[in-house]
Amino acid sequence: MIDPLAQIVTLLQPSMPFSKAASGAGNWRVDGAGDGSPFFALILEGGAWLSINSQPAIQLVENDFVLIPAADRFAMSSLDDTPAEGNDPARVTKLVDETRHGDPNAQPNMRALIGRLAFGSPDATMIFALLPCLLHVRNQARLVALVQMIRSEAQEARPARNIVLERLLQLLLIEALRSDAAGLETPGLLRGLADRHLGPAIRLVHQSPARAWTIEDLAAAAGLSRSVFFDRFQKQTGMAPMEYLLAWRMALAKDMLSRTTSGMKEIAAQIGYGSASAFSVAFSRVVGVPPSQYAQSARSALKAA
Incomplete structure (x- = not known):
């Protein structure tokens, strides 16, 4: 895991x-x-x-x-x-x-x-x-x-x-x-991971980001109803479940675009998109630029560093 x-x-x-x-x-x-x-x-x-x-x-x-x-x-x-x-x-x-x-x-x-x-x-x-x-x-x-x-x-x-x-x-x-003092008073990832219901669901998202997760799937992994899971996830982490999944997929995509030479099709498959075009549309909507443009800028910045 x-x-x-x-x-x-x-x-x-x-x-x-x-x-x-x-x-x-x-x-x-x-x-x-x-x-x-x-x-x-x-x-x-x-x-x-x-x-x-x-x-x-x-x-x-x-x-x-x-x-x-x-x-x-x-x-x-x-x-x-x-x-x-x-x-x-x-x-x-x-x-x-x-x-x-x-x-x-x-x-x-x-x-x-x-x-x-x-x-x-x-x-x-x-x-x-x-x-x-x-x-x-x-x-x-x-x-x-x-x-x-x-x-x-x-x-x-x-x-x-x-x-x-x-x-x-x-x-x-x-x-x-991971220390005992890592404050669970405020919403965040640590509080979500510490939750006995949400922790397993969050770990599954990180283990298999390419899977076509639904609220129902994650709620089942958490052992909660759909509505209870949604409310609990948002309260404990500060983000909605699908918002977290999208943010994590885009974080992985940015890292891969910056640090690897994988093609758009390979990156799309690794984070849960059926085609390069579907990934490009989603990435452009979230990040504001197409993945190819982002990759070019990120790699240029790494070379200049």
């Missing part, structure tokens, strides 16, 4: 364009505007308050890991907000091996590894819609070790560096998403 979570993380094609070591001392604060890209932080020492997209702040302590699929605004500050005479909380100092926030001469009360992720998948937005808006994992030794390995690999020009980084980032995402 195919594992949907592993399949989706692999399809994301993760990379890490930016990371840094940061610390805070005294009374410090960072206010910033992100670009909507995924952001992660691992607290190595001490603690801090973190607020994302103007949401209530959460307290982070040593070995906490946070992953935010889309950060537009963020604020990070010291746990102690007692004013310090002569110290500007917003002061930033570049030290030898880290960026210091607050007092550059005081003992740090927080140290962290912070990074931004990027994804090669053209359907990253659709995939992130199925993930928690904030993932907060506490004291998971495997995540701590993975982040430190990623940091070390990113800093050294070793053979096969890019391949190793991609694999480590895939492991990081899988480990974070």
Whole structure:
């Protein structure tokens, strides 16, 4: 049986364009505007308050890991907000091996590894819609070790560096998403997979995307009536069953068009269309351009990268 979570993380094609070591001392604060890209932080020492997209702040302590699929605004500050005479909380100092926030001469009360992720998948937005808006994992030794390995690999020009980084980032995402803290409070893929009725149906879609699935087929696999299955699927994942099936087929099609030389007929057959023309019509309606045009643009972009 195919594992949907592993399949989706692999399809994301993760990379890490930016990371840094940061610390805070005294009374410090960072206010910033992100670009909507995924952001992660691992607290190595001490603690801090973190607020994302103007949401209530959460307290982070040593070995906490946070992953935010889309950060537009963020604020990070010291746990102690007692004013310090002569110290500007917003002061930033570049030290030898880290960026210091607050007092550059005081003992740090927080140290962290912070990074931004990027994804090669053209359907990253659709995939992130199925993930928690904030993932907060506490004291998971495997995540701590993975982040430190990623940091070390990113800093050294070793053979096969890019391949190793991609694999480590895939492991990081899988480990974070399958952790007990992978928030099932909001609708998404994780909540759907955790549902004892919906999980088997979602796995079947990923195992056989070419099958001519109907609501009745998937409802039967879930052991539910058609109406109950439809309502439950939409409530738990945030998408209608056929909407999810179409989105997943198009994500696979985009990946194949970008990374393989398969013909339109072969790709159509692999994702459930009886002919190249039927696939072309569906792809053009969803994506906005014909598959041949999309393939040409995607492959040109890969060559230029």
